[in-house]
Amino acid sequence: MDRKNNSPLEKKSSSLRPTTKKNLITYAMVIFFFVLFQTLSATGNLKHAHKALLVPVCTSIIMAISLNLVVGVLGELSLGHAGFMCIGAFCGSFFSVLMKDVITTTWIRLTLAFIVAAVAAAVAGILIGIPVLRLKGDYLAIVTLAFGEIIKTVVNTLYIGKDANGFHIAMSTANLGLEPDGKIILNGPQGISGTPKNSTFVIGFILVMITLFIVTNLMDSRTGRAIMSIRDNRIAAESVGIDITKYKLLVFTISAAIAGCAGVLYSHNLSSLTATTNNFGYNMSIMILVYVVLGGLGNIRGSIIAATVLYALPELLRGLKDYRMLIYAIILIVMMIVNNGSYFVQLRERLSIKLKSGKNKKEVA
Amino acid sequence: MKFLSQLISGISLGSIYSLIALGYTMVYGIAKMLNFAHGDVIMIGAFVVYTACVTAGLPAVVGVLIAIVFCTLLGVTIERFAYKPLRQATSLAVLITAIGVSYLLQNLALLIFGSDTKQFSSVVSLSAVTLADGQLTISGETIVTIIVSVIIMVSLYLFVNKTKPGKAMQAVSEDKGAAQLMGINVNGTIALTFAIGSGLAAIAGALLCSAYPALSPYTGAMPGIKAFVAAVFGGIGSIPGAMIGGIVLGIIENLSKGYISSQLSDAIVFAVLIIVLLVKPTGIMGKKINEKV
Amino acid sequence: MALLEVKNLGITFGGLHAVDNFNLTLEKGDLYGLIGPNGAGKTTVFNLLTGVYKPTTGTFYLDGHELKGKKPAEINKAGIARTFQNIRLFKNLSVLDNVKVGLHNEMKYSTFEGIFRLPRYFSTEKKMNARAMELLDVFDLSENADTLASNLPYGKQRKLEIARAIATQPKLLLLDEPAAGMNPNETKELMETIHFVRDNFELTVLVIEHDMNLVAGICEQITVLNFGTELAKGKTEDVLKNPEVIKAYLGE
Numbered sequence: 040m041d042r043k044n045n046s047p048l049e050k051k052s053s054s055l056r057p058t059t060k061k062n063l064i065t066y067a068m069v070i071f072f073f074v075l076f077q078t079l080s081a082t083g084n085l086k087h088a089h090k091a092l093l094v095p096v097c098t099s100i101i102m103a104i105s106l107n108l109v110v111g112v113l114g115e116l117s118l119g120h121a122g123f124m125c126i127g128a129f130c131g132s133f134f135s136v137l138m139k140d141v142i143t144t145t146w147i148r149l150t151l152a153f154i155v156a157a158v159a160a161a162v163a164g165i166l167i168g169i170p171v172l173r174l175k176g177d178y179l180a181i182v183t184l185a186f187g188e189i190i191k192t193v194v195n196t197l198y199i200g201k202d203a204n205g206f207h208i209a210m211s212t213a214n215l216g217l218e219p220d221g222k223i224i225l226n227g228p229q230g231i232s233g234t235p236k237n238s239t240f241v242i243g244f245i246l247v248m249i250t251l252f253i254v255t256n257l258m259d260s261r262t263g264r265a266i267m268s269i270r271d272n273r274i275a276a277e278s279v280g281i282d283i284t285k286y287k288l289l290v291f292t293i294s295a296a297i298a299g300c301a302g303v304l305y306s307h308n309l310s311s312l313t314a315t316t317n318n319f320g321y322n323m324s325i326m327i328l329v330y331v332v333l334g335g336l337g338n339i340r341g342s343i344i345a346a347t348v349l350y351a352l353p354e355l356l357r358g359l360k361d362y363r364m365l366i367y368a369i370i371l372i373v374m375m376i377v378n379n380g381s382y383f384v385q386l387r388e389r390l391s392i393k394l395k396s397g398k399n400k401k402e403v404a
Numbered sequence: 405m406k407f408l409s410q411l412i413s414g415i416s417l418g419s420i421y422s423l424i425a426l427g428y429t430m431v432y433g434i435a436k437m438l439n440f441a442h443g444d445v446i447m448i449g450a451f452v453v454y455t456a457c458v459t460a461g462l463p464a465v466v467g468v469l470i471a472i473v474f475c476t477l478l479g480v481t482i483e484r485f486a487y488k489p490l491r492q493a494t495s496l497a498v499l500i501t502a503i504g505v506s507y508l509l510q511n512l513a514l515l516i517f518g519s520d521t522k523q524f525s526s527v528v529s530l531s532a533v534t535l536a537d538g539q540l541t542i543s544g545e546t547i548v549t550i551i552v553s554v555i556i557m558v559s560l561y562l563f564v565n566k567t568k569p570g571k572a573m574q575a576v577s578e579d580k581g582a583a584q585l586m587g588i589n590v591n592g593t594i595a596l597t598f599a600i601g602s603g604l605a606a607i608a609g610a611l612l613c614s615a616y617p618a619l620s621p622y623t624g625a626m627p628g629i630k631a632f633v634a635a636v637f638g639g640i641g642s643i644p645g646a647m648i649g650g651i652v653l654g655i656i657e658n659l660s661k662g663y664i665s666s667q668l669s670d671a672i673v674f675a676v677l678i679i680v681l682l683v684k685p686t687g688i689m690g691k692k693i694n695e696k697v
Numbered sequence: 698m699a700l701l702e703v704k705n706l707g708i709t710f711g712g713l714h715a716v717d718n719f720n721l722t723l724e725k726g727d728l729y730g731l732i733g734p735n736g737a738g739k740t741t742v743f744n745l746l747t748g749v750y751k752p753t754t755g756t757f758y759l760d761g762h763e764l765k766g767k768k769p770a771e772i773n774k775a776g777i778a779r780t781f782q783n784i785r786l787f788k789n790l791s792v793l794d795n796v797k798v799g800l801h802n803e804m805k806y807s808t809f810e811g812i813f814r815l816p817r818y819f820s821t822e823k824k825m826n827a828r829a830m831e832l833l834d835v836f837d838l839s840e841n842a843d844t845l846a847s848n849l850p851y852g853k854q855r856k857l858e859i860a861r862a863i864a865t866q867p868k869l870l871l872l873d874e875p876a877a878g879m880n881p882n883e884t885k886e887l888m889e890t891i892h893f894v895r896d897n898f899e900l901t902v903l904v905i906e907h908d909m910n911l912v913a914g915i916c917e918q919i920t921v922l923n924f925g926t927e928l929a930k931g932k933t934e935d936v937l938k939n940p941e942v943i944k945a946y947l948g949e
């Protein structure tokens with residue numbers, strides 16, 4: 040092939056590729072805000088109530104990024120993402136409570152808790168991934184929602200204790216049959232209490248950075264292209280030899296593992312962990328979906344911004360007391376209509392044409 | 405006898421799910437959207453009945469009628485202001501808007517009525533019937549719920565299949581563009597669908613709170629989700645599917661409450677849904693979707 | 698041995714024989730045409746050969762390997778690539794990335810190597826970029842490498858689809874109405890390109906086309922389908938003179 044070789048790619052090889060540049064800006068943004076809030080917090084310029092938001096905001100960011108991998112990058116609607124977080128939270132806390140006296144070095148114990156939680160959530164991700172392969176669209180959405188609710192309900196009915204004879208699992212305290220020296224770790228609807236409060240803003244920040252690293256690098260790789268090709272056109276993707284089953288399962292697994300880690304971050308920020316509709320039920324799953332959609336499908340930086348702003352918004356509106364959630368709801372509806380409504384979409388198109396023609400006129404003059 | 409009584413109350417609960425599921429399925433069929441706010445319309449309906457009957461002391465029938473009118477208007481208003489501007493948008497955008505509407509309704513109720521649970525007084529004055537020498541008692545609520553549901557389902561079926569607006573609804577759900585070209589008022593038909601669905605939700609709300617008399621701003625959420633499951637179970641978009649799905653769901657829930665575990669009943673309901681969808685990926689009565697290549 | 702051997706292939710949709718008793722033998726390097734009126738079952742043949750539909754009867758072999766019942770991805774790996782009548786690009790990916798998805802099974806590194814940016818990621822990506830640019834050059838698309846596929850003009854979208862299909866290193870390329878929507882100049886250019894890729898990439902090409910100029914210009918042999926069955930086959934100029942064929946196209 041002896042054709043002219045002035046490809047734009049060659050020209051750009053010296054400077055950064057657009058994707059790399061975009062990712063670097065995202066990293067820089069996260070680091071900047073981490074340093075800012077860490078400084079504010081260290082110098083005592085942050086109110087206690089706001090300081091308490093730092094770790095939960097990190098949790099929401101990680102959840103939003105991992106859900107964006109499923110919804111925005113793979114293009115499948117999932118309404119049960121909080122279920123993976125639930126598994127991670129309970130497995131991580133279970134591990135930490137169990138090992139509190141065995142492994143006394145905090146960072147080793149916490150790292151192991153993260154690994155345990157990631158593996159457990161990943162297994163659940165594979166389990167959910169299997170029906171995903173058969174179902175499409177809204178049917179898939181409802182199955183993920185059902186999975187999330189099952190996980191939450193089952194966690195609420197399980198009792199797990201440990202004594203000299205080992206572990207005991209039952210559906211009620213009475214059936215546990217613990218020796219007098221035994222202790223209950225998972226106590227049905229009362230959940231797990233006594234998790235060491237090891238989550239800090241620094242750990243949250245590190246986890247956000249790791250998530251960011253994994254997800255953005257994944258997207259900008261052979262695997263990521265295959266995943267996005269499935270999203271854009273499943274039939275065409277199959278026609279060029281992409282194994283749909285493999286990549287869908289992979290996405291669900293990775294996304295679940297990351298959500299599991301977010302769960303550990305969440306549970307190690309509380310002294311007592313229970314599973315309710317608001318923290319691990321569909322309410323939470325939907326809240327995260329809202330972050331993802333408002334941040335932009337497939338847009339990781341958008342997810343980070345939306346998760347931060349929308350998580351903090353109700354807290355910042357606290358002055359408005361009872362009206363705050365009402366205002367939140369109205370903002371959500373108005374934003375969706377302004378972003379997606381046909382009237383506003385046309386308005387923006389007209390404006391951008393006007394702006395462009397205006398610019399051109401200037402250039403001519 | 406225990407089985408029979410569980411079965412009957414399961415059918416009763418299932419009838420309520422069916423009424424709610426009809427709203428989901430009709431709206432889905434016609435607007436291709438998951439109306440997540442539908443469960444909250446039930447709650448609003450129940451609050452209207454509560455205000456009319458308990459606070460204002462009106463007779464139950466009048467209270468229910470007011471609730472039906474109120475919810476019908478509410479449904480049409482929601483459609484007009486929140487969903488209609490998004491007719492051309494992606495289904496995900498509409499879904500999130502519906503979630504916003506759901507939050508809005510919950511928080512409005514929270515502001516007006518407070519977060520404490522209200523004791524709902526039954527709209528049914530029929531007394532319980534005892535059969536088989538007192539071994540089987542069927543409450544008045546159960547009887548009325550089943551009768552009302554049967555009447556509604558039959559009339560809805562006749563409406564959709566025999567009347568002009570009903571046929572217009574079918575046409576719009578089949579192909580919006582073609583329906584418009586045939587002179588059908590698409591916007592009007594969609595509004596009508598929301599009106600019917602929301603009116604049914606008001607009735608479901610009154611019946612639900614009569615059988616389970618605790619009312620709070622979050623009352624509608626869980627039955628809403630379950631009715632949504634029922635609609636998918638039966639094949640979303642299909643009216644007979646929603647009826648069957650609702651009743652099957654109610655029976656499964658009640659039987660697992662009675663025989664397995666009351667805490668796990670929700671998990672069992674959802675597990676059955678997943679199994680059904682694995683066997684029939686578009687629900688019991690759903691159409692097979694074929695993608696054209 | 699023939700490259701493609703199709704024997705008695707057929708499919709019924711709810712009692713309707715969309716394609717019935719379809720036979721075809723392609724030798725390596727053939728440029729073969731499949732024509733017929735609308736609804737004759739041409740695209741259905743493509744869908745059968747690429748595993749989108751499972752045949753009700755018959756079977757087919759590529760290089761002696763039976764491919765009946767295999768999934769689309771497996772059939773592509775076995776050596777059949779295609780384009781689509783209604784263009785199916787990866788709209789939100791760049792032109793370059795569309796071709797790189799086509800290279801997915803040709804140049805590999807693991808997901809792990811991709812995430813952690815191990816050396817094989819860089820070396821393979823470099824090779825992929827070079828190869829993809831080479832292919833884009835053939836189709837005059839290298840200037841558009843960074844453009845989103847959905848922003849390409851129509852004619853270029855068709856070309857990109859062909860480039861993506863060739864990237865999978867097929868032995869057999871199926872083109873579904875490649876000239877649809879193109880003006881005569883573009884069609885002429887496309888004909889040259891099809892010849893060029895057939896010779897340079899050692900391909901065998903099966904093309905569905907309505908544009909008789911294109912068919913007469915590049916196809917050495919053709920099959921005419923009508924109502925799902927074979928109406929005529931043979932040398933292009935002979936078949937196009939066949940009164941049965943003229944009747945099928947122009948009516949009585």
